[in-house]
Amino acid sequence: MGRTPQYRLNLSKLQERVMRGLMQLNTRARPHLLLWSVGLALLVAAFASFTGPSTGSVTAAPAPQTASAPRPSDDECLACHSQPNMLLSVGEDKILLTIDKAAFEESVHGKEQVACADCHADMDGFPHPDYAKDGLREFNYSLYKATQSACQSCHEEEASNAMSGVHELTLETGNHNAAMCADCHNPHYAESAAGREEVPDVCARCHSDIAATYKESVHGAALLDENNPDVPNCIICHGNHNITDPRTVEFRNNIPLLCARCHTDASIMDKYGISTNVLNTYVADYHGTTVTLFEQTSPELPTNKPVCTDCHGTHDISKTDNPQTGIALKENLLGKCQRCHPDATANFPDAWMSHYDASPEKYPLVYYVNLFYKFFIPAVIGGMLVFVITDITRRAINRGKGGAH
Known part of the structure; x- marks a missing residue:
């Protein structure tokens, strides 16, 4: 055990005096007294070694640890965030930070008793982290990264799928205009997953032109005007969280199979008198045979043969008897053919039977x-x-x- 220098000096002097006394006893004292003296000296030295002050190897009591800041309660958060018109300036934009407590309690998160700090784990003190310095989208992206693990902890499958989606892949390139969780799902007031008729409006927040075109199409009009459950909305074709990039060759080559999900289903098509042979008749001709071969053997290689959307459109699909665009009209169909066959004459479309098998009623x-x-x-x-x-x-x-x- 380590001792102070002053203590070691005093101990040495004590031992020196004891030894001097022993020498004197050795010369004039009786032998039995000498033994008693030696024993006493050893006891004194041993007692001193265990009771003296020490430093170094003795560990001091640990200093009190500063406790981590407790998570703020919802009431503490709402002490500020329930104030009306609480605005945060972000560049040239402003963000409303006011939370309607009653509306939140009626939301799906409120009913599950999700606390503010469950998602905003980094907001454990004041002032809060400064996310507002780089503009609105950078502010949203900073919040997205800070709360991403919170979304994943409850919505594990959806978050995992989103990681491979085109939106997340775009964000990783540094383009923070791509959609994040809160762009589609209001984290404070969402009552449930969006209904199928609401999906186009959600997508329109970013894809406004495409959504406007879709709403005028045969699919969009039936969905929005009639809430028809048989027509596709955006996510039926594109997916919701694991959205694939529609600009890729793989997506284009897969379009016939994508359309076939509905158009080969007799329980749907029979209601509207539409042939379910669309896929069979397509793959039986030279257009479909080539595309199918590419899709099955080399899906990453492009083909110059038409797929469904080349003739029918994508978001602007119309009824086949539409006077302006319907391809049941020979003039409109000829215009479609001439995109690939510029020398096609007026009789060129007569060789095509519109996905129908010949019958006494059609093409007798x-x-x-x-x-x-x-x-x-x-x-x-x-x-x-x-x-x-x-x-x-x-x-x-x-x-x-x-x-x-």
Whole structure:
């Protein structure tokens, strides 16, 4: 054990005096007194070594640790954030920081008793972290990164899917205009997942032109005017969290299968008198055969053959009998064909039967010609086989007769 220098000096003097006394006893004292003296000296030295002051190896009591700041309660947060018209300036924009407590309590998060600090874990003191210095989108992105783990802790599957979506991949490139969680889901007042008829308005916050076009299409009008459950909204084709990039070759090559999800479903198409043979008739012709081959063998390679959207449109799909754009009208269809076949004449579209199989009602001439050949070709082949068989038989018989003679 370590001792102070002054203590070591005093101990040495004590030991020196004891030894001097022992020497004197050794010369004139009785032997038994000498033994008692030595024992006493050793006891004194031992007692001193254990009771003296010490430093160094003795660990001081730990200093009191400063406790981490407690999480603020909702009432503490609302002491400021319930104030009306609480605005934060972010560049040239302003953000309303006022929270309507009653509305929040009626939201899906409020009903689940999600506390402010559950999401805003970094807001544990005042002043809060300064996210407002780099503009509105940078402010939103800073909040997004600060609360991202909170979203993941409850919405694990959705967050995992979003990590591979085009929005998150765009954010990672430094483009912070891409959608973040709170751009689609209001974190304070969301009552539930958006209804299917509300999805276009959510997407319109960023994709306003595309959403406006969609709302005028046959799909959009049926959804918004009738709340028709059979028509697709944005996420049916694009996905919701794991959104794929529609500009990629893979997405384009997959469009026929994407459209086929609905257009080969008889329970949907029969309501509207639409053929469910769209995929079969498409892949049976040279356009679809090529695209299908690319999709199955080399989905990353582009093809110059048309897919569904090249003829029908994407967000601006109209009824086939629409006077301006419907491809049931020969003039409109010819315009579509001439995009790839600029020399196509007025009769060029007559070779296409609009995804329908020939029948007595649709394309009767083609139907009866096909029907004729269904009988004519087997009859011709069967007649030839009968002729060959009878000829071989006759020759064999004649040869046998000649051998007998």
